[in-house]
Amino acid sequence: MEAVAGAAVAVDKHHEPIRDRVGIGWRGKLAAGIFSNIEQIDILEVIADDHYRAPSTMLRALRTLAAHVPITLHGVGMGLASTEPAQVDRMEKMARLVDALQPDSWSEHLAFVRAGCIEIGHLAAPPRTAHNVEAAIANIERAKNLVGSYPLLENIATLINPPASSLDEGTWVSEIISGSGTGLLLDLHNLYANALNFGEAPKDVLRRFPLDKVSVVHLSGGHWIPEPGNSPRMRLLDDHVHDVPAPVYSLLTTLAQHARQPLTVILERDGNYPAFDSLLNQISAARDALRLGRSTAHLLSDAA
Amino acid sequence: MKASALEILLARLYTDETALKQFLANPEEYAAQADLDDADIAAVKHMDLTGLQMAAASYAAKRKQHWQPRLPIYQPLINWLKTLWCL
Numbered sequence: 252m253e254a255v256a257g258a259a260v261a262v263d264k265h266h267e268p269i270r271d272r273v274g275i276g277w278r279g280k281l282a283a284g285i286f287s288n289i290e291q292i293d294i295l296e297v298i299a300d301d302h303y304r305a306p307s308t309m310l311r312a313l314r315t316l317a318a319h320v321p322i323t324l325h326g327v328g329m330g331l332a333s334t335e336p337a338q339v340d341r342m343e344k345m346a347r348l349v350d351a352l353q354p355d356s357w358s359e360h361l362a363f364v365r366a367g368c369i370e371i372g373h374l375a376a377p378p379r380t381a382h383n384v385e386a387a388i389a390n391i392e393r394a395k396n397l398v399g400s401y402p403l404l405e406n407i408a409t410l411i412n413p414p415a416s417s418l419d420e421g422t423w424v425s426e427i428i429s430g431s432g433t434g435l436l437l438d439l440h441n442l443y444a445n446a447l448n449f450g451e452a453p454k455d456v457l458r459r460f461p462l463d464k465v466s467v468v469h470l471s472g473g474h475w476i477p478e479p480g481n482s483p484r485m486r487l488l489d490d491h492v493h494d495v496p497a498p499v500y501s502l503l504t505t506l507a508q509h510a511r512q513p514l515t516v517i518l519e520r521d522g523n524y525p526a527f528d529s530l531l532n533q534i535s536a537a538r539d540a541l542r543l544g545r546s547t548a549h550l551l552s553d554a555a
Numbered sequence: 556m557k558a559s560a561l562e563i564l565l566a567r568l569y570t571d572e573t574a575l576k577q578f579l580a581n582p583e584e585y586a587a588q589a590d591l592d593d594a595d596i597a598a599v600k601h602m603d604l605t606g607l608q609m610a611a612a613s614y615a616a617k618r619k620q621h622w623q624p625r626l627p628i629y630q631p632l633i634n635w636l637k638t639l640w641c642l
Contacts, residue, residue: 282631312632334559367563369570372618375610378561378598410613411606415561415598448606479608486609 271541273516273534284527289320291531296517299324303344310351317352324348324357330364332377337390342397349398358403358436358467361427376409379416379423384430391431401433403466408441408489412449420445421459428464435461438469439502444487457502462509470495470537471519491521495533500540507544508551560590568607569614579604
């Protein structure tokens with residue numbers, strides 16, 4: 252099967268084809284739609300933590316899936332941006348999955364999920380300091396040594412600007428990416444939500460990220476929630492249960508203008524599932540955004 | 556490296572409702588008892604308390620969600636394989 256038949260192909264200034272790919276996160280409730288429309292899906296992202304305890308029969312099933320469509324593994328629980336050492340146990344489980352499934356890549360979040368034996372139960376933004384950068388790089392190196400390859404690292408959404416931060420998010424991410432020598436999984440809705448919640452223009456924030464290191468992109472949606480008390484203000488919660496908003500596609504176009512490397516875009520949806528046609532429309536919109544960015548990239552260099 | 560005292564404090568505030576209430580009542584006093592260095596105590600004094608409450612509520616909702624029965628994630632894959640293998 253030619254799984255990349257629908258990939259967005261553009262030609263850069265030097266006439267080298269840039270083959271971008273667009274896919275979706277594998278979820279059980281989306282399976283029927285995914286299998287029925289597999290020719291429109293270039294790649295599937297599988298949540299690794301869901302399969303850390305998978306018996307060998309299930310790993311064989313996943314291997315069969317991986318033989319039909321490229322997959323990438325996505326971890327959520329390592330806490331690579333913790334100051335304390337990330338859990339070796341999870342790295343070993345990821346190594347087992349990577350060995351079994353031979354994915355295109357694997358990824359984890361730049362977050363802390365536990366500290367001093369307290370499990371937060373979700374991804375939290377650590378104080379963005381030089382000390383934290385150093386610790387994150389050590390965790391990433393440990394993960395690379397155990398898994399056998401570097402993870403792509405994802406920026407997270409946060410409702411709180413972490414205290415005691417001496418680095419802005421883009422600089423903090425850039426320092427970890429350059430210090431570890433790996434690539435970036437850029438979640439554009441996370442970036443968008445953080446920018447709006449903390450009073451910045453999303454495109455200004457985007458330009459502070461190392462766009463030449465982006466390999467994979469996440470697209471998702473969220474909803475506005477009120478601040479507590481009597482405040483009239485709202486903050487944007489990244490929830491993966493709403494459609495991708497238009498400004499996030501616009502960020503994808505800007506990214507495609509600036510990045511020379513191929514991009515793999517994953518649509519994330521974790522609930523409130525619409526008809527699968529709606530998800531296909533969002534995949535199609537992502538392809539359009541990529542094409543627009545690629546076709547107008549020369550305008551940037553001409554302007555420079 | 557060991558966990559930073561500030562990460563431990565944040566983790567506690569995100570997961571312990573009583574601790575969060577005590578902290579919000581007097582952040583400076585709470586921080587002073589949390590083994591933080593002077594720079595972190597100063598940062599905590601000026602931290603985003605609105606964001607802290609929203610983040611804690613969001614994490615609590617996520618934890619509650621995780622306790623719900625999980626979707627049988629393999630079943631659709633097995634159904635598809637049965638179709639593929641004509642079983």
